[in-house]
Amino acid sequence: MLRRTYDDQTCSIARTLEVVGERWTLLIVRDAVRGVTRFDGFLASLAIARNVLSDRLAGLVRHGVLERVPYQERPPRHEYRLTAKGRELVPALLALMEWGDRHLCDESGPPVVPEHADCGGRVDVHLTCRGCSAEVVPADVVPKEE
Known part of the structure; x- marks a missing residue:
């Protein structure tokens, strides 16, 4: 993610880059558009470190681009689905x-x-x-x- 060095700027592009400007983040969104929903699916598709993937998914959920939805109770498992906001990308x-x-x-x-x-x-x-x-x-x- 970008670090804010433009506090005095009013720029929609800079604000957007705060959400999706990191390389892995757009690739996660690309895969979600293609139908990938599960952590292991993203992991296999991207060959990304688990901790980086977890961090990027959490950020996309926090910003409302993806939603985390349970698909299994025992053990608890979740998948990540694009929201309307995510599909707008x-x-x-x-x-x-x-x-x-x-x-x-x-x-x-x-x-x-x-x-x-x-x-x-x-x-x-x-x-x-x-x-x-x-x-x-x-x-x-x-x-x-x-």
Whole structure:
């Protein structure tokens, strides 16, 4: 996690990085989106240290990105499910994936292609103006402080 060195800044990106900015955290969210729910599933998928995984899962639960739900009583066992807040990270994950596919992919192509569950069509992230509904390119985005 980032350490706060920008106390005098008001920045939504910095606040978001406090929750999901550590490398393992976004990979945990990626796996949760893919259907991984149990501690051992994350452990196997990520090859992460148990204590680091436990810490990151606890942080995601604390911030409401995941919820910890019991699935077995004896012995007590829990799984981690994405909340609505966690599912709202899907466009950000897709944008990162698209950027990686464009700039970091090898000749074999993207390792994963996001598809629409209903029709099988390719899913892409697009910027759209809320005012006129036009598709916007990144060069046309101007930050405006409110």
